Amino acid sequence: MSSPRRFIAGAVCPRCALQDKIVSYRDAAGGQVRECISCGFRDVMTEAGPVEEVKTRVNQPRPGEPTLSHEDEVQIVNVIDPNPGAKRRDH
Secondary structure, rough: OOOEEOOOOEOOOOOOOOOOEEEEEEEOOOOOEEEEOOOOOOOEEEEOOOOOOOOOOOOOOOOOOOOOOOOOOOOOOOOOOOOOOOOOOOO
C-alpha cells in the first residue's frame, strides 16, 4: 500500500530546478519515492539512501554569500552587556 504524497518544503527539482514542486511518498513496493509534479522527474531511493542530497533553500548559500567548508575557522563571539548595572526588564 502506498503512503500519501507530501510536499518537501524548499526542495528544488534536479531536472527543472523549480522549487516546492517535489513530493515524497512510499510506493506499493515500499520504496521511498520523490517526484516532481511539474516536470515528472521521479527518483526511487534505495535502502542506502539517496545518492544526492535534496537541495533546499536551507542547505544552499544565499546569492552572493560565501560558501563555508569544514576547514573554515570557527570563531567564538562573546556578547558583553554594555550596561551591566541597569535593571533588566523581561516582557
